[in-house]
Amino acid sequence: MNDIIACEGISYTYPAGRKPALDRLTVRIPQGKKTALLGRNGSGKSTFFLQLLGLLRPDRGTMRFRGQLYPETRRGLRGIREQIGLVFQDPEQQLILNTPYEDVSYGLRNAGVPEPEIRDRVREALHAMGMTEAADTPIHALSLGQKKRVALSGAMVMRPSVLLLDEPTAYLDRATERALLDELARIHDEEGVTMVMATHDMNLAYEWADHCIVVQDGHCVMEDAPERLFDLGESLRDWGLSRPAVLDLWGAIPPRMRLGHPTPRSLTELEGWLRDHLE
Numbered sequence: 001m002n003d004i005i006a007c008e009g010i011s012y013t014y015p016a017g018r019k020p021a022l023d024r025l026t027v028r029i030p031q032g033k034k035t036a037l038l039g040r041n042g043s044g045k046s047t048f049f050l051q052l053l054g055l056l057r058p059d060r061g062t063m064r065f066r067g068q069l070y071p072e073t074r075r076g077l078r079g080i081r082e083q084i085g086l087v088f089q090d091p092e093q094q095l096i097l098n099t100p101y102e103d104v105s106y107g108l109r110n111a112g113v114p115e116p117e118i119r120d121r122v123r124e125a126l127h128a129m130g131m132t133e134a135a136d137t138p139i140h141a142l143s144l145g146q147k148k149r150v151a152l153s154g155a156m157v158m159r160p161s162v163l164l165l166d167e168p169t170a171y172l173d174r175a176t177e178r179a180l181l182d183e184l185a186r187i188h189d190e191e192g193v194t195m196v197m198a199t200h201d202m203n204l205a206y207e208w209a210d211h212c213i214v215v216q217d218g219h220c221v222m223e224d225a226p227e228r229l230f231d232l233g234e235s236l237r238d239w240g241l242s243r244p245a246v247l248d249l250w251g252a253i254p255p256r257m258r259l260g261h262p263t264p265r266s267l268t269e270l271e272g273w274l275r276d277h278l279e
């Protein structure tokens with residue numbers, strides 16, 4: 001597996017922090033894959049995202065993007081930021097202009113993209129998120145799910161190679177969550193974008209991720225495929241993680257019935273299996 005990002009022993013303490021937010025963190029982000037970043041509140045996930053964007057710099061350790069050390073200069077870091085998009089947990093923190101159209105065009109205009117191209121790219125990005133009709137609606141009149149879609153459009157319009165998603169499904173209802181996940185799947189499959197998602201939802205991590213990273217107290221304690229990670233019992237509890245419900249339900253089905261069938265990755269998949277096998 002090729003790594004698009006590799007961090008080696010990075011540590012960081014906030015100026016006002018009493019202990020390190022990141023403590024000798026060593027992790028890699030595989031290129032073109034979907035990585036879930038897991039860990040209890042305060043374990044360092046958001047801080048890690050800010051480090052990846054170059055908005056915070058490690059006190060020690062090294063970070064590489066496509067095999068090259070992160071640049072030291074502002075200009076170099078801006079170049080990294082053009083290739084990495086971040087969608088904040090709270091869209092209110094991200095959306096700064098009056099309408100979706102204005103907000104999504106902001107980054108392109110800053111990058112000096114010509115107006116006709118801005119128009120086309122913004123329309124395309126809003127259309128992909130089903131936000132065409134709301135393009136000129138005041139942001140404050142949008143629902144939370146719509147605001148999240150605008151934030152995602154704003155990140156995607158820059159055509160990043162890596163998309164960082166901080167709790168993208170937090171506060172969303174099931175239907176809006178499903179629509180957002182379908183859109184992420186489309187972006188991943190069609191555009192080959194590497195994705196990293198911080199989430200507290202273990203069902204989602206198990207269903208969505210190819211690769212999982214677990215952080216505890218700013219340190220990586222486990223990095224593996226979801227099926228191996230979620231097979232661990234006690235350690236999961238120590239790290240503040242739960243087992244995905246689908247694994248417990250699947251385990252409750254008599255072994256002779258499930259023998260030879262791959263373990264379902266989601267409750268929807270399990271539901272389909274039950275429908276086929278219990279008729």
Ligand SMILES: Nc1ncnc2c1ncn2[C@@H]1O[C@H](COP(=O)(O)OP(=O)(O)OP(=O)(O)O)[C@@H](O)[C@H]1O
Nearest residue numbers: 014016017021039040041042043044045046047048
């Ligand atoms: N601006 C700040 N100043 C001082 N300490 C901070 C600051 N931001 C975060 N921290 C501390 O750094 C540590 C890591 O926080 P971080 O927000 O990265 O965790 P997280 O895993 O993203 O948490 P959550 O799951 O709640 O979003 C915590 O101890 C937190 O209190």
